[in-house]
Amino acid sequence: MDPLRTKILPEFQGVINKSLKHWQFEHSPKQYRSRIRWKPIKFNTIHTYEQEEIDAVRVEWAEFVGRFV
Numbered sequence: 170m171d172p173l174r175t176k177i178l179p180e181f182q183g184v185i186n187k188s189l190k191h192w193q194f195e196h197s198p199k200q201y202r203s204r205i206r207w208k209p210i211k212f213n214t215i216h217t218y219e220q221e222e223i224d225a226v227r228v229e230w231a232e233f234v235g236r237f238v
Contacts, residue, residue: 186205188233
């Protein structure tokens with residue numbers, strides 16, 4: 170998800186793909202997909218997030234992805 174509609178760096182996309190594939194294989198091997206499909210998502214909201222909320226999500230995401238790298 171990219172609310173700024175910028176292109177994700179290939180290095181990040183690779184890490185995310187590996188993490189998602191690993192999680193999917195561990196939790197649902199019968200529905201495992203060998204390829205991750207990326208879709209742009211539009212955000213139409215006026216709600217803004219505080220910097221503390223953004224930082225909390227960054228830390229949580231880094232801890233989650235770090236377990237698979």
